[in-house]
Amino acid sequence: MTAAAPQPKYRKDYTAPDYFIRHIDMTVDIGETTEVEALLDIERNPDRPSGQPLQLDGENMKLLSIELDGKFLTEADFEVHAKGLNIPSLPDRCQLRTRVVIDPHNNTALEGLYRSGDILCTQCEAEGFRHITYYLDRPDVMASFRTTIKADRSTYPVLLSNGNPIAEDAEGDRHWITWDDPHPKPCYLFALVAGDLARVEDTYTTASGRDVALRFYVDHGNESRCTHAMQSLKAAMAWDERVYGLEYDLDVYMVVAVSAFNMGAMENKGLNLFNDRFVLADDTSATDEDYIHIEDVIGHEYFHNYTGNRVTLRDWFQLSLKESLTVFREQSFSADQGLGAVKRIGEVRQLRRVQFPEDASPMAHPVRPESYIEMNNFYTPTVYEKGAQVIGMMHTILGDAAFVHAVQEYLEKFDGQAVTIEDFVATLEQSSGQDLQQFRLWYSQAGTPRLTVTEHYDADAQVYELVIKQHVPDTPGQKNKQPMHIPLVLGLLDDSGQPVSLDIETAAEVTPQSPTQALVHLRETETTLRFPNRPSRPVVSLLRGFSAPVKLDLPHDKSDLHFLVRHDVDPFSRWDAGQTLLLRAALEAEQALRAGNAPAFDEALGETFSALLETAGSDDQALLAEMLALPGETYIAEQLDVVDPDAVVGAYQALRQYLAGAMGEHLKAAYEALRPGGAYRIDAGSIGRRRLQRQVMDYLAAYDPDALAGYCWQQYDKADNMTDTIGALAAINDLPGDTREQLFADFEQRWRENHLVMDKWLRLQSTARRDDILERLEQLMQHPIFSLRNPNRVRAVIGAFTVDNMPGLHRIDGSGYRFVADYTLKIDQLNGQLSARLVSCLTRWRRYEPQRRQLMRAELERIQQAGNLSSNLYEIVSKSLA
Ligand code: 0A1
Numbered sequence: 001m002t003a004a005a006p007q008p009k010y011r012k013d014y015t016a017p018d019y020f021i022r023h024i025d026m027t028v029d030i031g032e033t034t035e036v037e038a039l040l041d042i043e044r045n046p047d048r049p050s051g052q053p054l055q056l057d058g059e060n061m062k063l064l065s066i067e068l069d070g071k072f073l074t075e076a077d078f079e080v081h082a083k084g085l086n087i088p089s090l091p092d093r094c095q096l097r098t099r100v101v102i103d104p105h106n107n108t109a110l111e112g113l114y115r116s117g118d119i120l121c122t123q124c125e126a127e128g129f130r131h132i133t134y135y136l137d138r139p140d141v142m143a144s145f146r147t148t149i150k151a152d153r154s155t156y157p158v159l160l161s162n163g164n165p166i167a168e169d170a171e172g173d174r175h176w177i178t179w180d181d182p183h184p185k186p187c188y189l190f191a192l193v194a195g196d197l198a199r200v201e202d203t204y205t206t207a208s209g210r211d212v213a214l215r216f217y218v219d220h221g222n223e224s225r226c227t228h229a230m231q232s233l234k235a236a237m238a239w240d241e242r243v244y245g246l247e248y249d250l251d252v253y254m255v256v257a258v259s260a261f262n263m264g265a266m267e268n269k270g271l272n273l274f275n276d277r278f279v280l281a282d283d284t285s286a287t288d289e290d291y292i293h294i295e296d297v298i299g300h301e302y303f304h305n306y307t308g309n310r311v312t313l314r315d316w317f318q319l320s321l322k323e324s325l326t327v328f329r330e331q332s333f334s335a336d337q338g339l340g341a342v343k344r345i346g347e348v349r350q351l352r353r354v355q356f357p358e359d360a361s362p363m364a365h366p367v368r369p370e371s372y373i374e375m376n377n378f379y380t381p382t383v384y385e386k387g388a389q390v391i392g393m394m395h396t397i398l399g400d401a402a403f404v405h406a407v408q409e410y411l412e413k414f415d416g417q418a419v420t421i422e423d424f425v426a427t428l429e430q431s432s433g434q435d436l437q438q439f440r441l442w443y444s445q446a447g448t449p450r451l452t453v454t455e456h457y458d459a460d461a462q463v464y465e466l467v468i469k470q471h472v473p474d475t476p477g478q479k480n481k482q483p484m485h486i487p488l489v490l491g492l493l494d495d496s497g498q499p500v501s502l503d504i505e506t507a508a509e510v511t512p513q514s515p516t517q518a519l520v521h522l523r524e525t526e527t528t529l530r531f532p533n534r535p536s537r538p539v540v541s542l543l544r545g546f547s548a549p550v551k552l553d554l555p556h557d558k559s560d561l562h563f564l565v566r567h568d569v570d571p572f573s574r575w576d577a578g579q580t581l582l583l584r585a586a587l588e589a590e591q592a593l594r595a596g597n598a599p600a601f602d603e604a605l606g607e608t609f610s611a612l613l614e615t616a617g618s619d620d621q622a623l624l625a626e627m628l629a630l631p632g633e634t635y636i637a638e639q640l641d642v643v644d645p646d647a648v649v650g651a652y653q654a655l656r657q658y659l660a661g662a663m664g665e666h667l668k669a670a671y672e673a674l675r676p677g678g679a680y681r682i683d684a685g686s687i688g689r690r691r692l693q694r695q696v697m698d699y700l701a702a703y704d705p706d707a708l709a710g711y712c713w714q715q716y717d718k719a720d721n722m723t724d725t726i727g728a729l730a731a732i733n734d735l736p737g738d739t740r741e742q743l744f745a746d747f748e749q750r751w752r753e754n755h756l757v758m759d760k761w762l763r764l765q766s767t768a769r770r771d772d773i774l775e776r777l778e779q780l781m782q783h784p785i786f787s788l789r790n791p792n793r794v795r796a797v798i799g800a801f802t803v804d805n806m807p808g809l810h811r812i813d814g815s816g817y818r819f820v821a822d823y824t825l826k827i828d829q830l831n832g833q834l835s836a837r838l839v840s841c842l843t844r845w846r847r848y849e850p851q852r853r854q855l856m857r858a859e860l861e862r863i864q865q866a867g868n869l870s871s872n873l874y875e876i877v878s879k880s881l882a
């Protein structure tokens with residue numbers, strides 16, 4: 001907590017450290033109190049002036065003693081302040097020993113060493129190590145670590161840290177163990193765990209024949225729930241060997257499942273810590289989506305071992321260097337595991353739902369931010385997901401083989417170093433011979449570029465022409481931006497829906513990808529493409545595979561879009577044509593509602609989507625499920641200059657009701673046809689079938705609620721897996737009545753001991769559309785499993801409400817906003833990372849209609865005036881009011 005206004009740090013101010021720490025020998029003695037002794041081998045940086053003070057970071061700790069080269073220092077020799085400790089001058093080489101007391105049991109921020117249930121564990125990224133001991137807590141200071149953990153034997157039989165165990169002993173009730181990690185690492189990759197945990201072990205033999213022990217540590221009783229995570233880990237290890245030629249570099253890989261965790265997981269060297277929801281799964285308690293997320297997160301943390309750990313960051317402004325490349329690798333891995341194009345569509349949906357809004361908000365920042373107040377606020381969709389799209393564009397520009405080769409060169413060249421995004425891009429450039437100078441703007445310019453396309457067909461000359469304009473919007477602190485290098489993949493279809501051989505006349509660079517598909521490098525504000533010899537007007541399929549993270553105003557009229565839905569060969573563009581049709585219909589409905597009229601929809605829309613439903617027996621049911629899913633309310637709202645949430649929610653519901661009516665009785669036939677034929681399996685085909693069935697149920701809820709209630713009851717009763725069970729609850733969630741109440745009550749009885757499953761129950765109820773939602777939220781928070789100290793529970797109740805309950809959050813009396821602000825303030829006293837995330841639903845207040853705008857702003861001001869805010873919350877609130 002901070003009294004004075006926290007100050008920003010700037011990327012331009014980076015300077016190399018005055019001192020390095022080459023080695024740290026640490027003893028963590030866990031008892032009534034926890035004492036940390038650290039012996040640091042310090043060396044002056046020869047490139048920096050001598051005689052500089054040593055400024056160690058350290059917070060929330062009590063200093064017991066400090067020794068320099070064996071001599072105790074007195075208070076006159078150093079200065080302790082709230083953020084650390086300064087020693088005025090040091091010899092070029094020395095050893096510094098500090099002893100401090102920390103209090104993990106009362107650490108509710110979950111940074112540094114903290115308690116989760118009955119275990120003690122650490123989270124050091126970004127700046128958590130400074131809560132454990134005095135240190136140079138910055139990623140360009142890399143040291144070898146030796147860590148001794150001492151603790152009570154019965155409470156903490158398992159004691160883990162990075163590296164290999166080299167000594168251990170016990171005496172009476174106490175025992176200790178020493179871990180040695182010889183590979184120098186930044187302290188954000190340090191980890192320690194102490195607790196009574198069960199161990200599940202397996203082995204992976206690397207391509208070169210080395211055996212690696214794979215160990216999962218979970219609460220007793222959960223051993224059988226690690227199988228999928230273990231398989232995913234082996235799949236990730238094999239994938240990285242096959243695709244990037246990267247083999248795991250230690251003999252042991254450990255994963256610990258933790259219940260109180262601020263994020264998804266953490267890639268600490270050799271000792272990953274995971275939010276338990278990304279480890280634990282079995283068929284009865286985990287959904288298809290859980291299985292997929294586990295595979296993704298396990299892959300992500302594993303891939304960090306090279307992209308992040310072996311080659312790390314010079315400073316936190318470079319965060320996207322490790323995150324974007326790792327997300328890109330995770331997404332490639334995941335697509336290879338079976339869901340392919342559908343996975344891509346899911347990523348785009350998510351990008352549009354969360355990153356596009358962020359890029360148009362007061363928190364908009366470049367993929368490589370220029371400044372921050374609280375680093376933890378910058379683990380954002382922009383740094384991660386937009387960053388991954390930026391890597392994806394370079395992959396498209398270089399081509400797969402050249403890209404993989406360039407990444408391998410980067411990893412070899414900078415192995416063991418702390419580097420920058422510029423180092424990475426320059427290596428890609430040198431390795432491939434491509435000019436990425438203009439492309440670098442993707443790292444420095446914030447905001448989502450908008451492409452506006454107009455078309456013209458000259459029947460006499462038989463020429464089809466496209467004019468593509470690009471514009472990058474202003475964002476906080478950035479105006480009048482330069483045109484970007486945007487890779488645009490396109491193709492043309494003739495009037496029978498066949499792909500056309502491409503012949504393009506343009507000043508822009510064009511890379512053919514196949515005879516019927518080309519990559520056009522847009523570099524100017526305006527680009528003209530001419531396609532000669534077109535005897536009839538073709539239909540263009542643009543931004544195939546979502547080749548760039550841009551907003552695209554398609555030139556097509558409705559009939560072109562219907563045509564693309566039927567014929568496009570690119571699954572992404574086909575899906576996107578359907579989404580554009582639906583989005584335009586929703587926006588027209590929204591306008592009608594605001595004008596006090598009843599929404600009306602074209603018959604053709606109903607026909608196209610009913611025709612799609614009739615292909616429900618086809619092989620790509622997962623793609624069909626995506627085609628039939630409406631653009632979400634948030635994405636609809638995103639298109640509007642002034643948001644009236646009632647009109648958005650009304651338009652969404654009207655469109656859903658209309659399509660459901662158009663599909664009519666076919667929905668029931670489809671539901672029946674999609675019933676499972678056998679036992680639960682998690683292959684791509686079965687996942688697709690279940691997704692499509694859920695989508696059909698969503699329309700059925702609108703078309704025939706009584707029939708749907710019957711289906712839900714039966715489905716719930718017969719289900720042998722959580723996907724079908726939760727599918728039944730989700731479908732009936734907004735339909736008040738006995739069936740709903742009974743299913744939710746039964747579910748609670750069955751699952752009340754399993755917190756991860758109960759999160760699903762909480763989440764559904766927080767997103768339910770009902771007038772008494774706020775009272776219901778208060779009741780949920782009285783449930784015995786709920787705790788404000790557990791981020792998963794808070795996200796399931798309050799987080800889900802803020803993100804997925806538009807009518808509840810935006811109640812016209814302002815009670816939704818008041819609820820969020822009240823809990824934001826309460827949680828901020830415990831956990832600033834969590835409160836800062838919850839408040840983000842209020843930060844775009846300026847975009848709402850006047851009454852909401854005023855109400856949201858008033859709550860933000862109330863938070864600001866409450867004072868004593870965490871630096872996390874302070875930054876978000878002050879930027880959004882600025
Ligand atoms: N590096 C992790 C994410 C992470 C970031 C911060 C954390 O605590 C503040 C925890 C985890 C990843 O990308 O997986």
Ligand code: ZN
Pocket residue numbers: 300304322323326
């Ligand atoms: Zn990561």
